[in-house]
Amino acid sequence: MSGDAYDGVETVEKAVVTGAAGFIGSHLVEVLRRGGTDVVGIDRKASWATADIPASAGLGALRAINADLASADLSACLENAATVFHLAALPGVRPSWTQFPEYLHCNVLATQRLMDACVRAGVPRVVMASSSSVYGGAEGTMSEDDLPRPLSPYGVTKLAAERLALAYAARRDAALSVNALRFFTVYGPGQRPDMFIGRVIRATLENRPIEIYGDGTQIRDFVHVSDIVRALLLAAAAPGKGSGVVNIGTGRAASVNEVLVLTGELTGRTPDARYGPAHIGDVRATTADVGRARNRLGFTARTELRAGLATQIEWARHSLARTPPHETASSAGMAPTHRG
Numbered sequence: 577m578s579g580d581a582y583d584g585v586e587t588v589e590k591a592v593v594t595g596a597a598g599f600i601g602s603h604l605v606e607v608l609r610r611g612g613t614d615v616v617g618i619d620r621k622a623s624w625a626t627a628d629i630p631a632s633a634g635l636g637a638l639r640a641i642n643a644d645l646a647s648a649d650l651s652a653c654l655e656n657a658a659t660v661f662h663l664a665a666l667p668g669v670r671p672s673w674t675q676f677p678e679y680l681h682c683n684v685l686a687t688q689r690l691m692d693a694c695v696r697a698g699v700p701r702v703v704m705a706s707s708s709s710v711y712g713g714a715e716g717t718m719s720e721d722d723l724p725r726p727l728s729p730y731g732v733t734k735l736a737a738e739r740l741a742l743a744y745a746a747r748r749d750a751a752l753s754v755n756a757l758r759f760f761t762v763y764g765p766g767q768r769p770d771m772f773i774g775r776v777i778r779a780t781l782e783n784r785p786i787e788i789y790g791d792g793t794q795i796r797d798f799v800h801v802s803d804i805v806r807a808l809l810l811a812a813a814a815p816g817k818g819s820g821v822v823n824i825g826t827g828r829a830a831s832v833n834e835v836l837v838l839t840g841e842l843t844g845r846t847p848d849a850r851y852g853p854a855h856i857g858d859v860r861a862t863t864a865d866v867g868r869a870r871n872r873l874g875f876t877a878r879t880e881l882r883a884g885l886a887t888q889i890e891w892a893r894h895s896l897a898r899t900p901p902h903e904t905a906s907s908a909g910m911a912p913t914h915r916g
């Protein structure tokens with residue numbers, strides 16, 4: 577693996593990445609290929625390339641498969657895979673009140689179909705994306721031993737997906753391990769357009785107002801995408817066959833208002849924040865207990881929020897320079913749904 581962020585992380589032999597065209601998936605695919613790993617990337621997004629890229633100059637090959645996990649025959653894709661990284665899902669918290677059938681399809685049915693195919697294909701290891709949203713509200717840090725009490729339909733589907741995968745791993749006839757990584761709020765270059773940090777940065781760079789859902793005192797454990805990719809690679813290389821859930825966060829949290837201040841300092845422009853009602857199902861606070869990630873995976877987040885925000889601001893400046901203004905306005909993402 578080259579590059580400081582991934583020093584000390586072992587190379588995976590052959591990997592399958594679901595959700596390969598997404599925010600986190602596209603970073604993972606790039607880092608795996610840079611480490612010489614051959615990747616089969618699966619995504620249902622229309623823009624996901626279907627042309628294969630052969631291995632070259634130290635870069636692993638990419639086979640890009642455009643398919644819906646919930647209905648495709650996955651057996652050929654999974655042949656000889658050392659690790660399946662399962663990132664595909666419908667990810668936003670707020671639209672899950674109104675689009676539940678889609679959430680069930682992408683998060684629950686797709687996971688069940690994939691796990692069934694993994695057992696049949698003899699895949700030894702699955703590393704999957706779970707979410708801090710399985711916890712629901714919490715006073716202090718969120719620990720893997722806490723009883724999950726999701727407050728949104730999205731959180732319920734992520735909990736179901738996690739439990740489904742672990743049920744498959746526990747089957748007597750299955751020789752696979754499952755690590756379900758509960759990511760906290762992920763940011764960095766390429767972040768989904770419905771998410772807060774990307775919206776604040778774009779709005780500030782374009783001198784547009786940004787709507788804050790609530791009073792901005794809600795806090796999140798914001799974790800940079802390079803740390804998430806490192807955690808995924810560490811989980812794939814973790815010794816032993818054990819299965820379980822592991823939080824992936826920084827152990828520190830910042831409020832939405834603190835992000836506004838930092839964005840102002842880093843861009844030299846004051847964000848124009850307009851405060852509105854909070855969304856139903858939006859948790860007040862998330863902070864990861866990071867003990868298990870450190871002990872089981874040797875993982876500690878390395879990117880501080882200020883430095884991480886700077887990487888996303890730089891990326892946003894470049895992408896705005898390439899995109900006509902009318903396209904950025906429409907890329908504001910999913911429409912707000914239920915408000916408190």
Ligand code: NAD
Nearest residue numbers: 595597598599600619620644645664665682705707759762
């Ligand atoms: P994303 O939407 O950018 O990527 C998900 C990808 O999965 C998309 O490209 C989508 O087309 C694909 N996909 C969805 N359903 C599919 C299906 N049925 N078949 C094939 N492809 C399908 O989301 P992301 O932010 O990169 O999130 C990746 C994973 O991490 C998700 O599982 C999400 O729940 C989880 N997660 C994300 C965050 C975060 O802050 N971004 C935090 C916690 C957990």
Ligand code: UGA
Nearest residue numbers: 667668669707708709760761771772775787788789794858
């Ligand atoms: C994020 C991801 O979107 C989920 O996929 C993921 O599962 C979840 O993290 C997680 O940690 O598990 P969320 O924390 O809601 O969910 O992330 P953002 O969309 O970045 O929102 C952060 C906060 O900013 C929320 O309180 C939200 O209400 C607020 N926000 C968001 C605004 O005030 N304005 C906006 O325009 C967008």
